[in-house]
Amino acid sequence: MAPATPTTRAVAPEATSVPDGSVARGDPPISLTGVTKVYRGGGGVRDLSLEVGWGEVFGFLGPNGAGKTTTIRLLLDLIRPQRGAVRLFGLDARRDAVAIHRRLGYLPGEFALYERLTARETLAHFARLRGGPDEATVERWAAEFDLELDRPVRALSRGNRQKVGLVSALMNEPDLLVLDEPTVGLDPLVQRTVHQRLRGAAASGRTVFLSSHVLSEAAEVADRVGLIKEGRLVAIERVAEFRARPVHEVEVRADPAAALDALGDLKDVTVRERIEGGLRLEVVGSLNPLVAALAALDVVDLSVREPSLEDVFLSYYDGSAR
Ligand SMILES: Nc1ncnc2c1ncn2[C@@H]1O[C@H](COP(=O)(O)OP(=O)(O)OP(=O)(O)O)[C@@H](O)[C@H]1O
Numbered sequence: 125m126a127p128a129t130p131t132t133r134a135v136a137p138e139a140t141s142v143p144d145g146s147v148a149r150g151d152p153p154i155s156l157t158g159v160t161k162v163y164r165g166g167g168g169v170r171d172l173s174l175e176v177g178w179g180e181v182f183g184f185l186g187p188n189g190a191g192k193t194t195t196i197r198l199l200l201d202l203i204r205p206q207r208g209a210v211r212l213f214g215l216d217a218r219r220d221a222v223a224i225h226r227r228l229g230y231l232p233g234e235f236a237l238y239e240r241l242t243a244r245e246t247l248a249h250f251a252r253l254r255g256g257p258d259e260a261t262v263e264r265w266a267a268e269f270d271l272e273l274d275r276p277v278r279a280l281s282r283g284n285r286q287k288v289g290l291v292s293a294l295m296n297e298p299d300l301l302v303l304d305e306p307t308v309g310l311d312p313l314v315q316r317t318v319h320q321r322l323r324g325a326a327a328s329g330r331t332v333f334l335s336s337h338v339l340s341e342a343a344e345v346a347d348r349v350g351l352i353k354e355g356r357l358v359a360i361e362r363v364a365e366f367r368a369r370p371v372h373e374v375e376v377r378a379d380p381a382a383a384l385d386a387l388g389d390l391k392d393v394t395v396r397e398r399i400e401g402g403l404r405l406e407v408v409g410s411l412n413p414l415v416a417a418l419a420a421l422d423v424v425d426l427s428v429r430e431p432s433l434e435d436v437f438l439s440y441y442d443g444s445a446r
């Protein structure tokens with residue numbers, strides 16, 4: 125007999141919650157199983173399954189409208205799925221929302237602030253709500269992010285408002301950080317500080333889930349990256365693995381039919397498309413077999429370049445994960 129599928133297990137109620145809402149560290153901070161939420165207009169997420177572990181930074185990547193914010197809102201129980209199970213720390217996202225939110229820091233993609241309060245008052249307010257850090261801690265965070273504390277929020281630039289949101293999510297050092305495009309509007313120096321802080325959180329065993337539409341950013345900070353397109357998770361990879369894999373994009377100008385003939389059987393060479401007067405190829409690993417095969421052809425031109433990170437990511441997925 126086949127063992128019970130993960131799906132059946134994940135939707136079983138009361139698996140791990142205890143009366144005071146605490147859970148064993150063993151339960152994954154994030155677990156989505158077959159989660160579907162489709163809006164009236166047809167957008168949303170479909171059949172999303174994903175587990176994020178302790179001490180992990182997970183980058184959730186996708187173009188505009190792909191479903192990143194929808195997923196984050198499902199995690200926060202701000203919206204509810206039509207199908208599937210959303211569990212955090214082994215607890216049910218809806219039923220155990222109070223216990224979950226005590227352990228969670230959240231940065232929405234867009235958020236409103238009390239315009240008349242200063243940044244200091246705003247952060248003190250959030251700190252009080254959570255029984256959170258004292259004033260000295262708030263000051264330390266503000267200094268690290270180069271945030272001016274004594275100006276009213278209405279006078280802050282977009283980037284500085286973003287910093288207020290970030291500090292309020294980070295300063296409690298929660299077990300799980302869920303951040304919707306955290307570095308939007310921040311200058312590169314502050315971006316780096318944020319990344320360092322997130323790496324530090326992971327190093328101390330906490331978990332970070334962040335969305336981004338820039339792979340280079342996600343790859344810089346994340347251990348794993350998931351790619352969502354049109355509401356579906358299409359790839360998940362370890363960053364270290366797809367980075368370590370040498371891939372080149374090669375354009376050969378030569379008679380396409382002869383080139384196809386010569387290259388047809390080469391392992392690790394994929395013909396991506398026909399281009400004017402030749403072929404565009406993707407080569408994994410050594411270029412030597414390709415160069416040897418090309419020697420038999422009348423090559424008019426040859427160009428080799430590193431493809432975009434996105435292409436590497438997708439080619440890695442095509443090649444190894446199915
Ligand atoms: N409240 C809503 N009502 C109807 N459709 C919605 C709603 N919120 C989101 N959508 C649709 O769901 C899809 C996913 O939207 P979502 O906001 O999750 O994308 P995203 O990946 O966060 O995009 P972005 O990078 O632009 O922030 C889009 O097609 C969007 O139009």
Ligand SMILES: [Mg+2]
Nearest residue numbers: 192193194233
């Ligand atoms: Mg969004």
